[in-house]
Amino acid sequence: MTGADEGRLRDGLDVAGEDCGLWVPGVDYVAGWREARVTADRLNRALLRSGFELSDVRAVASTDGDGRGVVRVAGWPDVVERLAGFLETLADGDGGAV
Numbered sequence: 001m002t003g004a005d006e007g008r009l010r011d012g013l014d015v016a017g018e019d020c021g022l023w024v025p026g027v028d029y030v031a032g033w034r035e036a037r038v039t040a041d042r043l044n045r046a047l048l049r050s051g052f053e054l055s056d057v058r059a060v061a062s063t064d065g066d067g068r069g070v071v072r073v074a075g076w077p078d079v080v081e082r083l084a085g086f087l088e089t090l091a092d093g094d095g096g097a098v
Contacts, residue, residue, distance in 0.1 A: 027067040036061035036069030043071065050086065057083055 043059035057075030064070050075083065 024065065027065075029063045029067045032063040032067045032069035033061055034069070036063065036071050039069070040071045043073075047083075052079065052083065 040059035040061040044054055047057060047059070048054065056079040057073065060072045060074050062070045062072055073080070073083075
């Protein structure tokens with residue numbers, strides 16, 4: 001998310017992986033990140049509407065080594081456990097996943 005929620009990204013949830021900072025010349029990481037960012041923003045809006053706080057759990061845009069967009073979910077274990085329960089309840093309520 002952009003704007004007022006930017007400050008929430010500095011709350012102690014480390015979202016950088018082992019490969020953070022290793023870039024291969026000639027790979028277009030920006031295009032993959034942009035695609036992932038759109039999807040991460042959508043998931044973050046859904047998390048907010050579902051009562052979750054982005055300082056506890058959030059989707060983060062990234063790329064893999066080939067420049068493909070990746071969306072990671074970062075959160076405190078107890079909150080991610082709550083999210084998993086929420087998703088299981090939704091899946092049980094309508095007969096399964098999308």
